[in-house]
Amino acid sequence: MSRELRLRIISAVLLAIPVLLITWVGGIWFRGLSALLGLLIYYEFSTITDLATREPAERIVGWVTVALAAVLVVIAWPAYALAAVVIGALIAALPAWRNRTAPWAAVAIVYSGLFAIALAGLRGVGIYGLYAMLFIIAIVWATDILAYFCGRAIGGRKLAPSISPGKTWSGAIFGTVAGVGAGLAVALTLRQGGGFSVPIIALVLSIASQCGDLFESWVKRRFKVKDSSRLIPGHGGVMDRVDGLVFAAFAAFILAVALPPLTSGQASGELAARLLGN
Structure with missing residues (x-):
């Protein structure tokens, strides 16, 4: 394992702990x-x-x-x-x-x-909001991690060579599969949702996450910048770490607003309940 990758993993773990704790507390x-x-x-x-x-x-x-x-x-x-x-x-x-x-x-x-x-x-402030955030975070992290490692291991055709030369179609496909799988795993573990809505939403969020990654890469390449800042060792800046989450959050919020409130959980005012079909 290279020094850069080791630093990247350590930073990710150290950041994940307080972020997940704050997400839990809400x-x-x-x-x-x-x-x-x-x-x-x-x-x-x-x-x-x-x-x-x-x-x-x-x-x-x-x-x-x-x-x-x-x-x-x-x-x-x-x-x-x-x-x-x-x-x-x-x-x-x-x-x-x-x-x-x-x-x-x-x-x-x-x-x-x-x-x-x-x-x-x-x-929000309720349990459905916690479930939805765990759902979204799992999808984004799984997509990012598998896209990175599978893309490096398998290689192949470039996804967007003019924007991000390191990204490949193999990484994007495996990342999407991993993101959908992670979303389903979280939903099943929390006993939330049912039918086809959860995997479809997970698919949309996984793709949105990768679009967010590409958007940030495009902005940085346009202005000839390697990292958004140096705030996070091994990752660069905050944007470098949450670029996928930004677009996934946009997509999730739009879906939550667009989906009709059909149950008591949604009627109670928890916007995120709609993401998991509650």
Whole structure:
């Protein structure tokens, strides 16, 4: 085992323990974690895209917006947090639209702010939120780990060589299978859901996770950056560690909102109950 891989594994384990503990506890602790992740991601995204030079005024708008959204997430006012993100992103995007340039500040606001809102909203305060987060985390981690190791071991045709030359179709396929399997294992262990809904949702989240990975790789390659930061030894930055979770959380939140509340568990107000068919 190489030194880099060993450092990567140690860092992942040391991070996983407190993250899983906070996920278990939920409440204001998890909302605080979600808000912190949103702020760190905005910092890294704005650094990668060099907003301090390219869009200095819009960068400040972004900081104010994401900070406000983070506070609103912590105090459990998600609707106001969402409104803040939408308004802030529109304000930040106006100069780019006028100048016909890419609205990177607006993208940074949406990417970081919506992630914090989605993550906190999915966890909620009840048991279904805990189950849903374990379900999502298992899918993302299994997808990421198997895609990495199987891609390196098997190789083959490149998935997106212009974006991420190291990723292969074999890794993507095995990662997807592993993600669906992990989601099913969690659902069965927790005795949640039934029928075809769980594997289909697991499939969607696994694919979304890999799309999130590719999106971050595309942004970094566009700006010629290797890592989003150096906050996490062996992994780079927070974005490098949660890029898949960001898109998986987006997809899970959209599915949870779109799926109809059919049972008492969902009627009680737990958004995440819909993901597991409860």
